[in-house]
Amino acid sequence: MTELERLLHAYDQHRAAGRACALASVVDVAGSAYRRPGARMLVTDEGQLTGAISGGCLEGDARRRARRTIRQGCPALVTYDSTDPDDDLQFGAALGCQGIVQILLEPLDFTDPDNPLELLRRWADATAHAPAVVATVFAGVGAGGAAEDEVQAGQRLLLLDDGTVESTLPATASLYQPLLADARAALAAGRPATRHYPAGSGAVRVSLEILRPPVRLTVYGAGNDVQPLVRLAAGLGWRVTVVDGRPAQVQPARFPEAHATRVLPLEKVAAQPHDGSFALLMTHNYYYDLAVLRHLLPDTTTPYIGLLGPRKKYERLLQDLVKDVPDAAQQLHSRLHSPIGLNLGAETPEEIALSIVAEIQAVLTARPAGFLRDSPHPIHPTLHANAPLVPEGRVEATCEL
16 A cells, blocks of 8 residues: 555545545655655544654654644644754754655635545546656745735646646636646656745745656566565555455465455466566566567566566576577567566565565666765755755654554
8 A cells, every 4th residue: 555545545534534634735845755755644533643744753743734724724834954963963853864844734624625635545446557747835935916816825737647737726826827837847857856946025936746657567477475565565555456466376365465456367468468567486486487578578668577487587587588580689688687587685585575675675766776975976866956955943853653
């Protein structure tokens, strides 16, 4: 289950029980921060939490403030500033991160079909495999001029991959067209951003968040060693499908965390449609692996193919493949990983599952998967912004860990 799915599940339960809620969203950061824009936490009027906006240090203070927004019925922006480490450790949130985090707190109206979570639900329901952009107005509103009448904190614009736009921001607002253009650019680049727009005599700040669909992973093979891998991948919110030619092995009861299980006899492998999912070959059957590899060979939409087994196994498979496809090695070069997994010294099925899932995560994020202590780069990519974050109205908070 993804983080968004957990939030929606909790939201539906609270709505059914009549428990008022607020949504806390990370909308902007500067410097170091545990979570990035797009992290969300649901807070009930009783203080129950779902999700996280930090490593635990901000949740207590944000919960109190979120409950206040429920009572007051209007959104609020909170800024946590730990850029002065000595001042922060003595008087502030005790984050020790030396960064600025801005949180937008919004009371949720269950009757509003365009409230933030309902808007995100429509993206999740409408497009299973495509990214989108959600733009959130969060700061500078009411600074003067036309902005006061046409723009409000919490207004959003959702841009889907097919060009569909849903917006609670009026199309007549002067901000609408430049924001839509920036949303299209962010979606094309796949890069989140923060944008600062002049509005009247003031300015408006907007978060452009990239919504990414769950990773789709097809595992060919239903042995016992696949079970811990499915559990681990499903725990990350990935959509895992287990495929095998043995009906007794590929039973839903053996893989309760899998999104789907499917019996696929070897002779029918070639007839399966390509779906662009990540693929793992863990059948322990040479001829089944060969059939799957031959099937995936021309599918350039499959970004990753992991083959379990020693390097000699792949060399033999390649010898058989080149008989029909002379350039098979070139076609597989950038996609095939064999031996599979990161070099973690894994021995047990659980350890091997960890090394495989970690390798896929590294491929997803185009990271080298080395030790962070040896990297000269920041842990998180720098958030692209056309104006610096100004930490106005900093609040004090005490870490409750």
